[in-house]
Amino acid sequence: MHAAPRPLTLAADGPLSGHVRVPGDKSISHRALMLSALAVGTSRVSGLLEGEDVLATAAALRACGAGIDRQADGDWLIDGVGVGGLLQPLNALDMGNSGTSTRLLMGLFASHALTVTFVGDASLSRRPMQRVIDPLRRMGADISASPGGRLPLMQRGLCPAIPIVHDLPVASAQVKSAVLLAGLNAPGATTVIERTPTRDHSERMLAGFGAEVTVEPVPGGSAITVRGGAELRPRDIVVPGDPSSAAFPAVAALIVPGSEVLIEGVGLNPTRDGLYRVLAMMGADIARENSRLVGGEPVADLRVRAGPLIGIEVPPEVAPSMIDEYPILFVAAALASGRTVMRGIEELRVKESDRIATMAAGLRACGVECEEVPDGLIVTGRDGAPVPGGATVASMLDHRIAMSFAVLGLRADQPVIVDDAAPIATSFPDFLPLMTGLGARVG
Structure with missing residues (x-):
């Protein structure tokens, strides 16, 4: 609060x-923590935004077994557990005011065999999550949300998840990223089709960590595909x-x-x-x-x-x-x-x-x-x-x-x-x- x-x-x-x-950059900071947590080995992140939203992401990943520590020089070291290696958190994950943390972590956790409860402050609890819930349910996640598709919500992930093709009804980098993150632990190809280009930090960073990502034109838009089963490599990131x-x-x-x-x-x-x-x-x-x-x-x-x-x-x-x-x-x-x-x-x-x-x-x-x-x-x-x-x-x-x-x-x-x-x-x-x-x- x-x-x-x-x-x-x-x-x-x-x-x-x-x-x-x-x-x-807040968007890049969130993604740097998440993908570092899924890599096998230690990543170093320089220039990480140390605002409350990003710290909420760090706390959630730490609660699921990733080692995340701030160094004296301001850099952050993240010891990843590998795709599929996150652990069951002991308590509900408090997202504070961060919609990005919530939506992206829902995707990341959807393809892990974890039961996770997301809570947030009064502002976040008014924000709709249905546009993320719908595709993640198609990938096999069992999600029980508060009325209106809002927080608090409980999510039971499926490991491995079901790969899907999701045509974004509304331009949203958060929904796109959530589906691609879930696809990392799904067999075969998971594809998001976007009709209007949105920020592409997830595609760039996924490729940088060693995931197989393709972006191809389709009638009326682009198809972004991630192939599951990759072993992500640790890396040094400057935000x-x-x-x-x-x-x-x-x-x-x-x-x-x-x-x-x-x-x-x-x-x-x-x-x-x-x-x-x-x-x-x-x-x-x-x-x-x-x-x-x-x-x-x-x-x-x-x-x-x-x-x-x-x-x-x-x-x-x-x-x-x-x-x-x-x-x-x-x-x-x-x-x-x-x-x-x-x-x-x-x-x-x-x-x-x-x-x-x-x-x-x-x-x-x-x-x-x-x-x-x-x-x-x-x-x-x-x-x-x-x-x-x-x-x-x-x-x-x-x-x-x-x-x-x-x-x-x-x-x-x-x-x-x-x-x-x-x-x-x-x-x-x-x-x-x-x-x-x-x-x-x-x-």
């Missing part, structure tokens, strides 16, 4: 400046900076006049960099410097300079590559000129909160005109003028909502008070010192 509410207000007395490094976390100092630098910020070592996988492409369409001055590959993932330093933004109609097809970044895009849109139309993002309604409704309510409270539609939000920007502010906004236990409104407060006439900053620790424990190091102040 989260600590007592901790209100937060950020303000800026002048330009933001400096160079920073954001925490390790790049999380593009979702980098979005907050980036947008802060764009909207505070005179700012220039360098964000080092940001992962810019083309299935994850949609926000930066959209901001460029809005006229943002964001330069990619020192582009390179780190552990098979494209990485660059981002130099961000303040400047005017123009409202646009965001192409709906970009949504899967930036679904977590829409709350901070709403903030950028609030300072742009003209209207920014964001559609095709109904997935935001089943995140840690209903991010469309929550952000719309907070923006209106701060004096920003916006229109909520079933699948999105239309924001009328203030043409670079500060928002009126002077409101307390509800974060709804959602880390990205809390950080987004904290950034909005940097360009507000009156304080924007986030009712509870405690959830920020789930993904960005050093958010506050990073922002104050760039020149923001608290209060």
Whole structure:
């Protein structure tokens, strides 16, 4: 459970400046722990995100027999047990606020002969799991969920699992990854067909650990196939900076006049960099410097300079590559000129909160005109003028909502008070010192 509410207000007395490094990519950190736990031998992970969500994954894998230890130098060593070698946990696994931990671990455990109970906090317990439950049941897992396909739920895995072909009804990297992880301990080929590309960290990392993974075009999409029975090899992994976390100092630098910020070592996988492409369409001055590959993932330093933004109609097809970044895009849109139309993002309604409704309510409270539609939000920007502010906004236990409104407060006439900053620790424990190091102040 989260600590007592901790209100937060950020303000800026002048330009933001400096160079920073954001925490390790959350998606890659989860997967690095999981696949290392299934390898035979010891893997080393550098740059692991040490937020609450990733630590929940580490605790769950440790409870199932994997050796996971943080070293004095900040690296993590994982002693894997091999595919199929995980042990029965003694207690329920507490996922905290992490939907990624829950959905991916459900897949990983579905092809082990384990009975596992998943529990989570109030926010996670409202999030639907049915889209993961359905394919895992087809693979042989016996899953008893709370009403609405929610936590708490109990899962009895089948070893070996039944290989399936699963056509994703909704673009979801989490569902894709859950099925592929289950397929590691199923005989033959397990295939996921996706009609809209989603983040491909699982495919890249599975191949890196020695699994046989293929990606082939099919009519209307792609077929991603993993062949079960592989012995995963341990490896050393360097986790790049999380593009979702980098979005907050980036947008802060764009909207505070005179700012220039360098964000080092940001992962810019083309299935994850949609926000930066959209901001460029809005006229943002964001330069990619020192582009390179780190552990098979494209990485660059981002130099961000303040400047005017123009409202646009965001192409709906970009949504899967930036679904977590829409709350901070709403903030950028609030300072742009003209209207920014964001559609095709109904997935935001089943995140840690209903991010469309929550952000719309907070923006209106701060004096920003916006229109909520079933699948999105239309924001009328203030043409670079500060928002009126002077409101307390509800974060709804959602880390990205809390950080987004904290950034909005940097360009507000009156304080924007986030009712509870405690959830920020789930993904960005050093958010506050990073922002104050760039020149923001608290209060």
